[in-house]
Amino acid sequence: DAKTTQPTSMDCAEGRAANLPCNHSTISGNEYVYWYRQIHSQGPQYIIHGLKNNETNEMASLIITEDRKSSTLILPHATLRDTAVYYCIVRVAEYGNKLVFGAGTILRVKS
Amino acid sequence: GAVVSQHPSRVICKSGTSVKIECRSLDFQATTMFWYRQFPKKSLMLMATSNEGSKATYEQGVEKDKFLINHASLTLSTLTVTSAHPEDSSFYICSARDLQGTEAFFGQGTRLTVV
Numbered sequence: 205d206a207k208t209t210q211p212t213s214m215d216c217a218e219g220r221a222a223n224l225p226c227n228h229s230t231i232s233g234n235e236y237v238y239w240y241r242q243i244h245s246q247g248p249q250y251i252i253h254g255l256k257n258n259e260t261n262e263m264a265s266l267i268i269t270e271d272r273k274s275s276t277l278i279l280p281h282a283t284l285r286d287t288a289v290y291y292c293i294v295r296v297a298e299y300g301n302k303l304v305f306g307a308g309t310i311l312r313v314k315s
Numbered sequence: 316g317a318v319v320s321q322h323p324s325r326v327i328c329k330s331g332t333s334v335k336i337e338c339r340s341l342d343f344q345a346t347t348m349f350w351y352r353q354f355p356k357k358s359l360m361l362m363a364t365s366n367e368g369s370k371a372t373y374e375q376g377v378e379k380d381k382f383l384i385n386h387a388s389l390t391l392s393t394l395t396v397t398s399a400h401p402e403d404s405s406f407y408i409c410s411a412r413d414l415q416g417t418e419a420f421f422g423q424g425t426r427l428t429v430v
Contacts, residue, residue: 302349303349305351
C-alpha cells in the first residue's frame, strides 16, 4: 500500500471548518483513500473514503486532487468532540486487505 | 454502520496468567478480522490477520505462541495473551469488514494491564 504523509498536529477553532491534508504521491490506480479517526481511548471510527471523485457524507467531505496525489478531509463545522487523531490511509479495497496506520494528525478543536 | 464489539473493555491480570479478548461482529459476517495493539501516544500496530477456519497470519516480530488467535466462527475472533507480563500491557483493538462493504469497523478496544 502507498505511503501517506500528514501533518503531526493542527488546531481549529470551534465552529470553523477543519481541513486536514494528506499526501499520497505514490498512490496506485486501484487504491482508495480512507479516513479514520480515533478519539482518546476508543477504537478508530470510519469517516469516509473515495477513489477519485470527491465524496461527502454526514460526517465530512473528501476532496481528492485530479492527479490523486493528495487529498483533504473537511469537517465543515468542527466541534470540541471532533478533537481526535485523524488517519489517512490508502489501500486497495479488496476484502481481507489489511489497514496499516501511520502516525496521523492530532486535531485539536478549541473554543 | 456495522458494529464490532470487544469484550472486556478493561482487564487487569497478574503476571504469568493468560487473558482472552473477544471480538464479535454483531450484525454482519466476517471471514477476516484484524488485531492491533497500541501503546500510549503511538499509532495502531497491526499484530495479525485472523481468518475464519484457518490459521492466523502474524506480522513480523509478533510471537504467535504468545498471542493466540482463534477465529472459530464468522462472527467471533479471540485473542489470548498467554503468560502475560507487564510489557504486554497495552490497548488491544480488533477490526472487521463486512463482506458487502469496503470499510473496516473497529471494536472499542481492550485496555490490558498486567501487574
